[in-house]
Amino acid sequence: MWIEAIVMPREESRPYRPSRRLDRRALYNAGRDESLEFRATVLNFLQANQLMNAVKWVSEPGSLPMVTLRCQERVLERLRKAPEFEAGKSLSLELQS
Incomplete structure (x- = not known):
């Protein structure tokens, strides 16, 4: 049976510190880079644990x-x-009309 799963990085226990002000493009690019890196980490984990066939x-x-x-x-x-x-x-939503 196939399910939909959501994976995020585990939060660290260090206190929140606001980042310096960045323009929107720089903020988006930083988030995009972090997302690419995290996706690669998840795929590497799946491959290393021989889970890609699932x-x-x-x-x-x-x-x-x-x-x-x-x-x-x-x-x-x-x-x-x-x-x-x-x-x-993830939560499955079935809409009824």
Whole structure:
């Protein structure tokens, strides 16, 4: 059975410090770079743990460090156990008319 999972980096325990003011383009580019790097980290983890055959689809990078996967439940369980990730199942919405 295929599920949709959302993976984000685990938050660090250091206190929040606002960043210096950047223009929107620089802020977007920094977020995009972080997203590309995080996506590569998730894919490397999946390949290293031989889980790619249980993944049907991986989202493209965006402006936030977050990856959505269409995968089997065992992939989500492995991601939840990894110390570098926060992972969960996305909520399915079925609309009725």
